[in-house]
Structure formats: structure tokens, C-alpha cells
Amino acid sequence: MAVQIQNLSSFLVKNSAxxxxxxxxxxxxxxxxxxxxxxxxxPDPDTFRIYLYLCKHFDHSDKRCKRSxxxxxxxxxxxxxxxxxQRLMNYPREVDHALAWLENNKFIKRTNRNNHQPxxxxxxxxxDFVPGINAFIEPAKVNFEWYSLKDSNHxxxxxxxxxxxxxxxxxxxxxxxxxxxxxxxxxxxLYAHTWLEYFGGVDPEIVTVDSGGKLVISKWFCCNLKCSExxxxxxIDWFVSRGLLKPVECYFVQDVYYGDTxxxxxxxxxxxxxxxxxPYYLIRHKLESDLMxxxxxxxxx
Amino acid sequence: xxxxxxxxxxxxxxxxxxxxxDRVSQITIFDEPLxxxxxxxxRRVINEVPLLQNIPMMDxxxxxxxxxxxxxxxxxxxxxxxxxxxxxxxxxxxxxxDELPLLDVMKSxxxxxxxxxxxxxxxxxxxxxxxxxxxTKPSRIKPSDVLSVALFERIGNRRRLIxxxxxxxxxxxxxxxxxxxDYDNDALWSFDxxxxxxxxxxxxxxxxxxxxxxxxxxxxxxxxxxxxxxxLDNMARxxxxxxxxxxxxxxxxxxxDLAKAQAGKGCTRISLS
Numbered sequence: 001m002a003v004q005i006q007n008l009s010s011f012l013v014k015n016s017a018x019x020x021x022x023x024x025x026x027x028x029x030x031x032x033x034x035x036x037x038x039x040x041x042x043p044d045p046d047t048f049r050i051y052l053y054l055c056k057h058f059d060h061s062d063k064r065c066k067r068s069x070x071x072x073x074x075x076x077x078x079x080x081x082x083x084x085x086q087r088l089m090n091y092p093r094e095v096d097h098a099l100a101w102l103e104n105n106k107f108i109k110r111t112n113r114n115n116h117q118p119x120x121x122x123x124x125x126x127x128d129f130v131p132g133i134n135a136f137i138e139p140a141k142v143n144f145e146w147y148s149l150k151d152s153n154h155x156x157x158x159x160x161x162x163x164x165x166x167x168x169x170x171x172x173x174x175x176x177x178x179x180x181x182x183x184x185x186x187x188x189x190l191y192a193h194t195w196l197e198y199f200g201g202v203d204p205e206i207v208t209v210d211s212g213g214k215l216v217i218s219k220w221f222c223c224n225l226k227c228s229e230x231x232x233x234x235x236i237d238w239f240v241s242r243g244l245l246k247p248v249e250c251y252f253v254q255d256v257y258y259g260d261t262x263x264x265x266x267x268x269x270x271x272x273x274x275x276x277x278x279p280y281y282l283i284r285h286k287l288e289s290d291l292m293x294x295x296x297x298x299x300x301x
Numbered sequence: 302x303x304x305x306x307x308x309x310x311x312x313x314x315x316x317x318x319x320x321x322x323d324r325v326s327q328i329t330i331f332d333e334p335l336x337x338x339x340x341x342x343x344r345r346v347i348n349e350v351p352l353l354q355n356i357p358m359m360d361x362x363x364x365x366x367x368x369x370x371x372x373x374x375x376x377x378x379x380x381x382x383x384x385x386x387x388x389x390x391x392x393x394x395x396x397x398x399d400e401l402p403l404l405d406v407m408k409s410x411x412x413x414x415x416x417x418x419x420x421x422x423x424x425x426x427x428x429x430x431x432x433x434x435x436x437t438k439p440s441r442i443k444p445s446d447v448l449s450v451a452l453f454e455r456i457g458n459r460r461r462l463i464x465x466x467x468x469x470x471x472x473x474x475x476x477x478x479x480x481x482x483d484y485d486n487d488a489l490w491s492f493d494x495x496x497x498x499x500x501x502x503x504x505x506x507x508x509x510x511x512x513x514x515x516x517x518x519x520x521x522x523x524x525x526x527x528x529x530x531x532x533l534d535n536m537a538r539x540x541x542x543x544x545x546x547x548x549x550x551x552x553x554x555x556x557x558d559l560a561k562a563q564a565g566k567g568c569t570r571i572s573l574s
Contacts, residue, residue, distance in 0.1 A: 128371030223472040
């Protein structure tokens with residue numbers, strides 16, 4: 001059941017003097033493995049969001065996430081400090097539970113030496129899941145570090161920090177209602193397939209919009225999200241309506257992105273025109289790579 | 302079907318290659334097995350063309366690795382393993398073979414095991430894959446595919462099961478070519494191997510070898526010679542293409558058995574049944 005984008009033409013990006021996308025320097029890494037048809041979801045919404053929060057605030061240079069339980073609790077709206085109080089009197093149970101679960105299942109390693117020191121942790125390479133024993137197992141000797149992960153084919157997602165602002169990870173009922181697990185997972189997966197130099201946005205084989213405005217979503221993508229095409233479509237439609245994903249009409253030569261139709265002349269070679277979804281938040285260094293030099297000028301940004 | 306054996310000799314470069322066939326289903330080529338070059342790495346090195354591997358395929362391969370790494374690690378076994386191995390793959394799917402060409406599925410699975418689970422896929426001496434069509438889809442949100450992969454260590458003439466990932470509901474992604482960023486330079490790169498393959502193919506066709514349509518077909522490929530450092534699946538790719546040029550259609554191939562053995566004289570035995 002395909003989802004139809006209403007008023008597609010009003011959403012299509014047009015060449016404009018005003019910036020159409022937000023280019024941001026900060027990004028963080030999340031392993032692709034955690035969103036898959038053969039990997040269990042986090043046990044509850046708190047653990048999933050706290051994990052993303054930790055990934056986002058992990059400092060790769062000193063391999064630490066120096067966010068105390070108090071900071072986590074306040075940032076994500078689990079607790080507020082009473083006026084005049086030095087610190088939180090109690091840590092919320094959900095935060096304690098989530099951190100304990102992540103530690104027990106080897107997603108993180110505590111690095112504070114004792115309980116008197118504030119909580120801090122190291123992010124570990126996401127464990128393997130073994131269905132037979134229904135347990136997570138730490139893979140030996142793969143550092144949670146780009147090259148190491150890439151070398152051993154542990155794919156990772158590069159997600160702009162701004163797209164996953166702390167606000168959308170909050171505990172508040174309104175944030176949870178708007179930003180469901182499925183929306184967070186879908187947005188992460190869309191970033192996993194965003195390769196500007198090859199596709200000008202999200203790989204059209206994964207999701208594209210046909211000329212009639214219908215969303216065409218790969219079955220593989222839906223399987224990974226453990227949802228139906230209709231459910232994935234509703235979420236993507238919502239992203240489009242909120243401007244978090246923008247449809248752009250692009251030239252493709254041999255399945256590779258050439259430029260935006262609104263920004264450049266058609267290529268000399270045989271080409272196709274496809275509608276690509278380009279995330280609103282783009283990572284700066286992705287646009288400044290050598291591979292992008294030729295294409296950036298042909299891209300509406 | 303028993304038919305007469307036809308022998309022919311083909312000139313490839315300075316060598317004469319002896320070939321026997323029965324015009325229908327058996328071919329024996331008395332020569333060192335050809336191997337598909339590592340096209341992508343070669344292209345990358347020669348032309349320095351940046352490329353992007355198909356992400357769903359890479360992802361599928363990393364899942365295959367996880368299905369083995371997890372159980373082995375939990376038993377205290379360190380990966381990657383060294384030794385001589387065999388792999389058996391069974392694929393059941395609601396999808397047809399048009400979407401799941403078996404040789405490409407096999408290659409994808411092997412690539413998933415390579416480096417991570419076994420040190421080098423050259424140490425894989427036999428591999429088989431079978432397909433069964435599922436009449437009903439498992440569920441609306443689950444994959445249409447059910448995959449079983451068993452890894453064996455070969456010890457002498459026997460084999461010992463190392464681990465089997467059975468009946469995994471996983472979305473299978475066959476081997477896909479990567480995308481090349483520079484579409485002007487890399488499009489047509491010709492390899493010597495392909496020329497040699499085509500010479501053999503032309504000679505077989507001229508001598509009356511034809512593969513009839515329809516199926517299901519079981520394909521057996523046995524490679525002999527100096528094959529220690531040759532990948533089974535990359536040798537198979539050459540001969541599968543040769544068979545396709547003689548009329549074989551991938552969608553009718555329900556089972557493939559590959560094996561290689563070290564021998565003084567090179568030989569490739571092809572059999573369809």
C-alpha cells in the first residue's frame with residue numbers, strides 16, 4: 001500500500017537565493033546493526049533514547065561520554081533540579097535501569113572508577129545478538145572507531161547532531177508521541193542511505209517519489225525497520241510535511257547523481273530524472289569532500 | 302541422458318585447450334580454471350575511480366557475519382578461523398529466482414563469512430546452495446526469505462560442523478556491483494579472462510553445444526589444478542557466464558554445487574542435471 005505525498009509540487013525544492021538546507025558540522029555515529037530484522041529492539045523507549053543520547057555526546061578523541069546521570073536526567077526531561085538545590089536528590093529509575101541494561105548487555109562500559117565519581121562511560125561496538133541463547137555477545141577486538149568498524153564491515157550511520165536534538169529524545173509525553181521509536185529509527189536509516197555524491201540525498205533505490213507523488217520504498221528497508229511499507233511510508237510522508245526531508249528533482253547518469261534539475265543544465269551523457277529525498281540537515285564535511293567538488297555547484301543547498 | 306562425447310581443441314593465445322562435451326549437459330575443459338578478476342579492486346587501483354558498494358548488500362553480509370560470530374564467540378571460539386572449509390546454503394523464499402540468482406546469493410553469503418569468520422575465502426573448498434519456493438509469505442512485515450547456512454571444517458575426507466545458522470528469517474541480498482562515481486572512465490573495462498571464456502564458448506557453440514531452456518536444473522562445477530589461491534565463487538562466475546552464453550537461464554538453476562581440488566593438471570568439469 002503505497003503512501004501518496006499530497007501536493008508534491010509544493011514540496012519540491014526550487015532554486016532559491018535563500019538556503020534550502022541546513023549545513024551543520026557536528027555529527028555522531030550510530031551502528032547500523034541496531035536497526036535490523038535480526039536484531040532485537042531496545043527493551044523500552046528510555047533505553048533507546050538514552051543510547052542515542054550517549055552516542056551523540058561521545059567524545060571520540062578521549063573515548064569517553066562524560067555525561068553524568070544528573071546531566072542525562074535533566075537534559076532528557078526525566079528530572080528537574082529544585083530551585084536552590086545543589087544536585088538531584090534521586091536519579092530517576094528509568095535512567096538507572098537504561099544505563100544498567102546498556103552496561104550489562106555490553107553496549108557501554110562504565111569508566112568512572114567508583115560510585116562516588118560521576119557516571120561516565122565508553123561506547124562499545126554494539127554486541128552481536130545470538131538468537132539461540134537470546135543474548136548479546138561482545139564481538140572481540142573491534143574498536144568503536146570509524147576505521148576499525150569499517151574494516152570489519154560493521155556499518156555505521158553518520159547522523160547530524162541537529163537532526164537528533166535532545167528535545168526529540170525527551171521523556172515528555174508530547175515528545176514521545178511526536179517522536180516515536182519508529183520515527184527515530186526511520187530517520188536514522190534514511191541517514192544511513194544518504195550519500196550526496198552518489199545520490200544527491202537518500203539512495204532512490206531505498207526510497208523515492210514517483211512523478212505522481214507516490215512513495216516507492218524498498219522492501220528491504222521496511223524489513224529492517226520491522227514495519228510494513230504503509231507504516232514506513234506514513235513516517236516518511238510526515239518527515240516531508242515537516243520539511244525534514246525535501247524532495248529534489250535530480251539528473252542521474254548511470255545510476256549516479258549528476259545535479260539538480262533546478263540548478264544545472266542536463267548532462268551531455270544519457271541521463272534519467274529521479275526525485276530524491278534530501279535530508280534538511282546535512283553534514284558539512286560530506287559536502288566538502290573531494291568527491292563533491294564537481295557536484296556541489298549543481299546542487300541546491 | 303547418455304549421448305556421444307565430442308572432443309575439440311581450441312587455440313587460446315599460444316596454447317591449445319582440449320575440451321570434451323556431449324552437446325547437452327556435460328562439458329570438461331582440460332585447462333587451468335579461469336577466475337573472474339577482482340574487478341572492483343582492480344578498477345579502483347588502475348583507474349582510481351571511487352566506488353560505493355551496495356549498502357543493503359554490505360549490510361546483509363555483516364548480518365551473516367554476526368550470525369556466526371555471535372554463537373562462536375559465546376562458545377569461546379576465536380574468529381576468524383583458519384583451516385579448510387565447506388559451506389552449505391539452503392534458501393527458501395516466497396520470491397522467485399529472478400530476484401535471487403543463486404550464484405549471486407552464494408557469493409554474498411561467502412563474502413559475509415570472508416575475513417570475519419574464516420580468514421580467507423580461498424580456504425573454502427566446497428560450497429553448495431539449494432532453493433525452495435515458498436508458496437506463502439511468512440508475514441506481512443517479515444522478510445520473504447528463510448535462509449540456512451552451515452559452515453564445516455574439512456578434516457581429511459570428513460567434515461565437521463562448526464556452526465549452522467538455521468531457518469533465519471532474513472532479507473537476502475544477492476551480490477551486486479558497486480556504483481562507480483566516474484561514469485566516463487570505467488564503464489567498459491575488458492579483461493583477458495573474458496576473452497578466453499568467449500573463445501571457449503564460441504568453439505562449444507560451433508560444435509553444437511546448447512543448453513535447453515526449462516528446469517529445475519542442478520549445476521555442478523568441479524575445479525582442479527593450481528587452485529589453492531583461487532576463490533571458488535570467482536571461478537564459478539566465469540563458467541556460469543559461459544553457460545549463460547550457451548543458453549542457461551539463471552532462473553531455472555535451483556541448485557549449485559561447487560568444489561575445488563588441488564591437482565597437477567588443470568581441469569574444469571561442468572555438469573547439468
